[in-house]
Amino acid sequence: GQQVMQIPQYQHVQEGEDFTTYCNSSTTLSNIQWYKQRPGGHPVFLIQLVKSGEVKKQKRLTFQFGEAKKNSSLHITATQTTDVGTYFCAANAGGTSYGKLTFGQGTILTVHP
Amino acid sequence: EAGVVQSPRYKIIEKKQPVAFWCNPISGHNTLYWYRQNLGQGPELLIRYENEEAVDDSQLPKDRFSAERLKGVDSTLKIQPAELGDSAVYLCASSPPKGVPYEQYFGPGTRLTVT
Numbered sequence: 001g002q003q004v005m006q007i008p009q010y011q012h013v014q015e016g017e018d019f020t021t022y023c024n025s026s027t028t029l030s031n032i033q034w035y036k037q038r039p040g041g042h043p044v045f046l047i048q049l050v051k052s053g054e055v056k057k058q059k060r061l062t063f064q065f066g067e068a069k070k071n072s073s074l075h076i077t078a079t080q081t082t083d084v085g086t087y088f089c090a091a092n093a094g095g096t097s098y099g100k101l102t103f104g105q106g107t108i109l110t111v112h113p
Numbered sequence: 114e115a116g117v118v119q120s121p122r123y124k125i126i127e128k129k130q131p132v133a134f135w136c137n138p139i140s141g142h143n144t145l146y147w148y149r150q151n152l153g154q155g156p157e158l159l160i161r162y163e164n165e166e167a168v169d170d171s172q173l174p175k176d177r178f179s180a181e182r183l184k185g186v187d188s189t190l191k192i193q194p195a196e197l198g199d200s201a202v203y204l205c206a207s208s209p210p211k212g213v214p215y216e217q218y219f220g221p222g223t224r225l226t227v228t
């Protein structure tokens with residue numbers, strides 16, 4: 001079945017440093033979504049990427065979808081303490097599985113002030 | 114707009130006991146999902162409903178888990194009997210019929226502890 005690997009599992013940064021998490025799929029994807037889960041909270045939708053090579057920005061966050069639509073990344077510039085949480089990618093394989101999201105294990109981001 | 118509502122928020126039961134979780138999705142959201150999230154892992158889909166039809170229940174352990182969404186609005190997930198390995202957070206999510214395809218709005222979850 002669909003497998004989604006996300007690295008790193010943990011990332012500790014000083015406030016102001018950059019952060020990147022990577023997501024890799026074993027199969028070509030229809031689209032990929034990113035979610036953020038604050039400690040003790042629930043996942044919150046950030047963005048969806050659909051097109052090959054797509055790049056989207058939300059303030060300090062930059063999301064990329066690979067040319068082969070099998071990998072994606074989330075980059076945060078100049079982290080802040082409010083960025084703390086777990087970032088999940090969620091892959092949609094499409095076809096008969098369209099609508100089913102397979103979540104990565106997440107990257108736990110800690111930001112030290 | 115009210116978010117996805119789940120109850121109870123916490124539940125502690127002994128193994129072999131039954132337990133039920135309730136979810137009320139955002140008004141107008143026709144797609145409803147139940148996920149299980151183990152500590153340190155991403156959510157894992159258990160079942161997905163389009164209105165009242167279960168369109169994907171391939172990962173629902175049917176020997177002990179059941180779910181229903183009788184009127185296409187709120188939903189109940191049941192475990193009977195519970196096992197120690199069922200301890201997890203059970204998340205309900207819903208998606209609107211329009212907008213970002215299958216963008217999911219999650220509820221706060223029910224944290225289940227089986228002792």
